[in-house]
Amino acid sequence: MSTSQVSESAPRGTTKAARKSATRTEELRLTLADEIVQGRLHPGTPLEEVEIAKRFGVSRTPVREAIRELAASGLVEARPHRSALVALPSLERLRGMFDVMAELEAICAGLAAVQMSSTERQGLQGLHESLADLVRRGDPQRYHEVNERFHGAIYTGSHNEYLAEITFATRARLSPFRRAQFRTLGRLALSHAEHERVVTAILRGDKAAAEAAMRGHITLVEDAYERYTGTR
Structure with a gap:
């Protein structure tokens, strides 16, 4: 429980x-x-x-x-x-999971750009700033923890309960692989830079840009994981 x-x-x-x-x-x-x-x-x-x-x-x-x-x-x-x-999933299955994750998160980000309240936007910006501090400290474990909250804030900010539910569930299945990619050299700083594009689009209320930025971010997360494991 x-x-x-x-x-x-x-x-x-x-x-x-x-x-x-x-x-x-x-x-x-x-x-x-x-x-x-x-x-x-x-x-x-x-x-x-x-x-x-x-x-x-x-x-x-x-x-x-x-x-x-x-x-x-x-x-x-x-x-x-x-x-x-x-039993590690096959690379083909894992790539399929990341493809679905990218689309789900892109939808969440796009909706968040037009649905988030001012309080939620401030909260997202605060999490983004916290992640910047963790990049400077070079703390991948704590970055992973706050990163979960950052993405969760965007799912919730979509104000679509069912979408948030299935996105959280898909993320949980990919969590070990997403966490592993933070050990790639320089990945924390790159992750934060990708977040910056997502946050900027959401704060501007730009639905299309938020979707594109988030989709690109998840694609790069997958690339970083495959480099970390030597499968790319």
Whole structure:
């Protein structure tokens, strides 16, 4: 159960425990995703829940949830009553996922340009400025975290609930691959420069320019990931 799903009437201890569990699951998911994307866990490697739990000093519950989330990204092949296997999606499938992501985010950006309130525009600009500071500090992990909020603000700013829902879901599946590309030399600065074009178009209310800038940004994210993994 995620933190957002915990009832306000639940005992404080229950809420705190749920939050801690969700955080631990996310840490496990990111660590395992990195090891898979970087090739330290090879395709076909079984993911033994007991061994992983022992390695990280946790119960099997967050391990099981992390593996479930990795399966949704195509990094893991779930098998009924057997250990899951490391299973990277094919390059063709991954490119297809990025193509869909680019179109979904382009639509979100275009709608955000004409639908965002002044408060939402200010919030987006604030996130963009925070990312600039993280570029200067050279902090890819924190950049990834704030970058998620930046893109999420644009999805929400489209004011189309269904569009935001499917875009968030698609992004979640691509998250390990998008996160990996930030390790490419100079990628943080380039990412921020691409964001600048998106933000400028949105703040101007230029729907077509916002769509084009975002579509171009996601295409370059895909290119950066493929360079990072040596598939391009």
